[in-house]
Amino acid sequence: MKKSKKQYAMKSDIKWGIIICLLPALLIYTYVVVVPIFKAFYLSLYNWSGGAKMSFVGLKNYSILLKDTAFWDSFANNIWITILCVIGQIGIAFIFSALLSARFMKLKSIHRVVAYFPSTISAVVVGFVWMFIFNYDYGLINSLLRAVGLDKLASAWLDNPATIILIVSIPLIWQYIGYYMVIIMAAMTSIDTSIYEVAEIDGASGIQRALKITLPLIKSSLLVATMLCIAGNMKIFDHIYVMTNGGPGTSSMVMALDVYKTTFIKNRFGYASAMSIAILILSLLLVGGVRLLVMRPWKKEEN
Amino acid sequence: MKKPKKVVTWKSIPRFFANLIMILFSVSCVFPIIWLFGSSLKTESEFMQSSMALPAAFNLKNYISIFTETKMLLYMLNSFRNTVISVAIIVVVSFLAAYVLSRYRFRGRNAIYNYFMLGMLIPIHALLVPMYVQFKQAGLANHWYTLLFPYIAFGLPISIMLIESYVASIPKELEEAAAIDGCGFFKTIFKVVFPLTGPILATVAIIQFFAVWNEFSFALILVSKEILRTVPVGLTMFKGAYTVDYPRMMAGILFTMFPVMLLYFAFSKRIIESMVAGAVKG
Numbered sequence: 001m002k003k004s005k006k007q008y009a010m011k012s013d014i015k016w017g018i019i020i021c022l023l024p025a026l027l028i029y030t031y032v033v034v035v036p037i038f039k040a041f042y043l044s045l046y047n048w049s050g051g052a053k054m055s056f057v058g059l060k061n062y063s064i065l066l067k068d069t070a071f072w073d074s075f076a077n078n079i080w081i082t083i084l085c086v087i088g089q090i091g092i093a094f095i096f097s098a099l100l101s102a103r104f105m106k107l108k109s110i111h112r113v114v115a116y117f118p119s120t121i122s123a124v125v126v127g128f129v130w131m132f133i134f135n136y137d138y139g140l141i142n143s144l145l146r147a148v149g150l151d152k153l154a155s156a157w158l159d160n161p162a163t164i165i166l167i168v169s170i171p172l173i174w175q176y177i178g179y180y181m182v183i184i185m186a187a188m189t190s191i192d193t194s195i196y197e198v199a200e201i202d203g204a205s206g207i208q209r210a211l212k213i214t215l216p217l218i219k220s221s222l223l224v225a226t227m228l229c230i231a232g233n234m235k236i237f238d239h240i241y242v243m244t245n246g247g248p249g250t251s252s253m254v255m256a257l258d259v260y261k262t263t264f265i266k267n268r269f270g271y272a273s274a275m276s277i278a279i280l281i282l283s284l285l286l287v288g289g290v291r292l293l294v295m296r297p298w299k300k301e302e303n
Numbered sequence: 304m305k306k307p308k309k310v311v312t313w314k315s316i317p318r319f320f321a322n323l324i325m326i327l328f329s330v331s332c333v334f335p336i337i338w339l340f341g342s343s344l345k346t347e348s349e350f351m352q353s354s355m356a357l358p359a360a361f362n363l364k365n366y367i368s369i370f371t372e373t374k375m376l377l378y379m380l381n382s383f384r385n386t387v388i389s390v391a392i393i394v395v396v397s398f399l400a401a402y403v404l405s406r407y408r409f410r411g412r413n414a415i416y417n418y419f420m421l422g423m424l425i426p427i428h429a430l431l432v433p434m435y436v437q438f439k440q441a442g443l444a445n446h447w448y449t450l451l452f453p454y455i456a457f458g459l460p461i462s463i464m465l466i467e468s469y470v471a472s473i474p475k476e477l478e479e480a481a482a483i484d485g486c487g488f489f490k491t492i493f494k495v496v497f498p499l500t501g502p503i504l505a506t507v508a509i510i511q512f513f514a515v516w517n518e519f520s521f522a523l524i525l526v527s528k529e530i531l532r533t534v535p536v537g538l539t540m541f542k543g544a545y546t547v548d549y550p551r552m553m554a555g556i557l558f559t560m561f562p563v564m565l566l567y568f569a570f571s572k573r574i575i576e577s578m579v580a581g582a583v584k585g
Binding site: 017040096111116264273 | 318321322324325326328329331332333335338339350351353354355396397399400402403404407409415419422424425426427428429430431432433434435436437452453455456457459460463487488489492513516517519520524534535536538539549552553556559560563567568571572574575578579582
């Protein structure tokens with residue numbers, strides 16, 4: 001009798017404990033992350049420039065958005081940058097990791113620490129540093145080119161609309177190579193070294209070992225890295241804001257910057273909210289889609 | 304020279320180039336800092352003559368100007384305050400939620416867990432407009448505590464995930480023993496479990512430190528008062544507010560980077576481990 005009473009008391013104690021523990025997290029998360037999603041949808045049904053006058057327009061903002069080539073151009077830029085970054089970041093990171101796993105490489109731990117360093121710097125700083133590097137008059141690249149007499153090649157790197165997407169991708173790739181290198185190297189160290197020994201005895205070259213043994217064995221980590229890379233590049237904003245602000249013209253505009261400008265420069269809050277919902281859906285489709293593709297074959301292997 | 308000369312084989316050449324490539328890449332990772340430092344010691348005209356040459360003198364004029372003529376120090380204090388408070392609250396709040404989600408199987412447990420995990424899929428830029436409107440209307444914009452809300456809220460999902468899985472790996476026996484000894488619910492959590500989760504809480508704190516310190520978008524839209532500005536936003540204002548004096552701007556950038564750089568190179572191993580743990584599991 002006594003025992004059951006005590007148990008009962010403990011249970012209600014725990015019940016309240018659980019509620020008190022979860023409440024702060026749930027409240028702030030709901031208010032800051034979840035409520036705005038509904039708010040965005042609500043606002044997207046209105047024509048509103050931020051003032052007192054709000055007029056209900058139904059789904060009109062969405063039908064305008066579907067035909068808004070500027071928005072889809074910025075979406076395309078996001079996709080191009082993502083493709084360049086997946087190839088650049090993960091591709092180069094894989095090559096570097098494979099190199100660093102070789103016995104003849106020197107200074108391995110220093111490379112790892114130094115290569116990771118750029119990913120701890122704020123995107124704003126990286127943007128500025130590369131803006132200086134690309135600067136026409138004083139930039140590092142042009143100074144170097146002039147120093148070796150290749151004055152003709154010196155150009156206004158950030159002003160050419162034809163190549164701007166490639167140019168703004170370089171800092172992004174550079175910044176995160178080390179990040180993916182560390183992820184890939186962690187995966188590589190979990191591979192049983194005896195496999196390589198056998199392969200070496202069989203006469204497999206370093207490149208063969210990297211492509212035929214390492215690559216398939218770390219496939220799941222590479223896919224996770226790809227997923228991270230896609231999710232990361234759907235939300236690029238800071239670098240572009242600093243380096244080109246979407247320019248020249250709108251040639252380096254990305255979705256996040258487009259929303260920012262539509263809201264705070266054009267004051268089209270309703271339309272910008274429709275864009276926000278579109279970004280949400282596009283990112284979820286892309287990231288979720290890739291995630292599904294990734295998880296399925298992976299689960300089968302585990303079983 | 305004393306060692307016997309190694310035989311040069313056909314393998315030595317690619318090996319040499321492999322080392323060279325890695326060294327060049329590593330140099331590229333720190334060279335911008337060195338270049339910034341060199342340039343920050345120059346005068347404007349010196350920089351314009353040659354951006355590559357070494358500075359003529361060890362001239363700290365630009366740094367003095369950062370202190371006396373700009374509000375960089377204030378921006379740093381703002382960033383520092385935001386970072387310390389956000390990280391502390393994230394650690395405590397996510398620890399409490401994650402502990403309960405890990406230890407107790409109650410109705411709605413999975414729903415709540417997945418609800419939090421959803422946050423990692425949401426691109427923050429889809430929330431800039433509605434959050435700006437919501438914060439304005441609620442009178443939450445433009446206060447010293449404004450940015451704590453988004454920083455804490457967006458820090459929760461990954462932190463809860465990391466701590467939840469860590470708590471699951473700690474044996475329950477200690478808590479049970481504490482309960483038998485008459486420890487209450489909260490006393491058990493703080494006296495027994497909290498210290499045991501030290502390593503993962505450190506990981507969470509490191510991840511969030513860098514995330515909050517470097518955050519730009521929310522800081523740009525949610526606070527507009529100059530006295531509340533954070534470092535990343537302050538740096539972008541540099542370009543507009545003052546004529547672009549490159550060496551001085553470089554001094555400003557380097558000055559704001561310094562504390563984080565120091566932290567990184569002092570604890571690089573721990574920091575890399577933490578960030579990768581966060582990335583891979585996320």
